[in-house]
Amino acid sequence: MGAFDLLRIAGSSLGMHQTWLDALADNLANVNTTRRTSENAFQGQMVIARALPGGGVGVAGVALSDPAGRVVNDPDNPLADADGNVREPELDLASQMSQLVMAQRGFQASVQVTKTAQDTYASALQIGKG
Amino acid sequence: MPLLGADAVTTTLSTALDGLSLRQDVIADNIANVDTPGFRATSVDFESSLAAAIRDGDPGRVTLSATPTATPVGANGNNVDLRKETMAAMQTAFQYQMLTRAVNDRMSLVRTAAGAS
Numbered sequence: 001m002g003a004f005d006l007l008r009i010a011g012s013s014l015g016m017h018q019t020w021l022d023a024l025a026d027n028l029a030n031v032n033t034t035r036r037t038s039e040n041a042f043q044g045q046m047v048i049a050r051a052l053p054g055g056g057v058g059v060a061g062v063a064l065s066d067p068a069g070r071v072v073n074d075p076d077n078p079l080a081d082a083d084g085n086v087r088e089p090e091l092d093l094a095s096q097m098s099q100l101v102m103a104q105r106g107f108q109a110s111v112q113v114t115k116t117a118q119d120t121y122a123s124a125l126q127i128g129k130g
Numbered sequence: 131m132p133l134l135g136a137d138a139v140t141t142t143l144s145t146a147l148d149g150l151s152l153r154q155d156v157i158a159d160n161i162a163n164v165d166t167p168g169f170r171a172t173s174v175d176f177e178s179s180l181a182a183a184i185r186d187g188d189p190g191r192v193t194l195s196a197t198p199t200a201t202p203v204g205a206n207g208n209n210v211d212l213r214k215e216t217m218a219a220m221q222t223a224f225q226y227q228m229l230t231r232a233v234n235d236r237m238s239l240v241r242t243a244a245g246a247s
Contacts, residue, residue: 005155005158006154006155006158009155009158009159009162010158010161010162012162013158013161013162013163016162017165020165049163049165049166049167050166051159051163051166051169055155055156055158055159055162056159056162057162057163057166102165103165105164105212106164106165109161109164109212109216110158110161110162112161112216112219113157113158113161113162113219116154116219116220116222116223117154117158119223119227120151120154120223120226120227123223123226123227123230124147124226124230126230126234127230127233127234128233128234128237129234
């Protein structure tokens, strides 16, 4: 392990959680996005986290939610087809919101690790100073 | 990492600092992976092997390693306990600061013995 591994590991976690938060923000912004039934529904992004070999965490990939979505009857919608149906994204608002809390807490935990790292490195720099 | 011309006390302190440093890396890794599916938390126990090495008279001969924990896993196969990890991070940081102070005290002792002002 290198000299500043603490910061590298915490940084990798901040990056992964940021990607996750960005994806959740996009999903939540589009939770009411409707499309024509002839088109694919809005596809939510699901970030896949993976532990890195030397410590830390990274984004292994982003899975997309079902393009079929949910067909909902909404005849007043200007995008509705002849039967009055539109296509809504297959996203669960409750799940997205709880993931938002998880991602935020994970991010905060790693911010705390960077603070601990600062204390430790500052302390190590005092070795031999008297 | 053995220090040049170090005595048993300095070597012990140095090994302990290495152990704490690895422990902090491992805690950071556990916290980074708090939401990673299937992740197993690891921990570092260098105290018992350091104590054994001191008994054998060579505190520098300690192999530091992280071992996976066997605590029960949650719904996504992850067993990181965030509360435990943050407490351990704090404790390790304080221990590290205490040890750097001990190293400095030891050094000033040697400096005094060497006749430096």
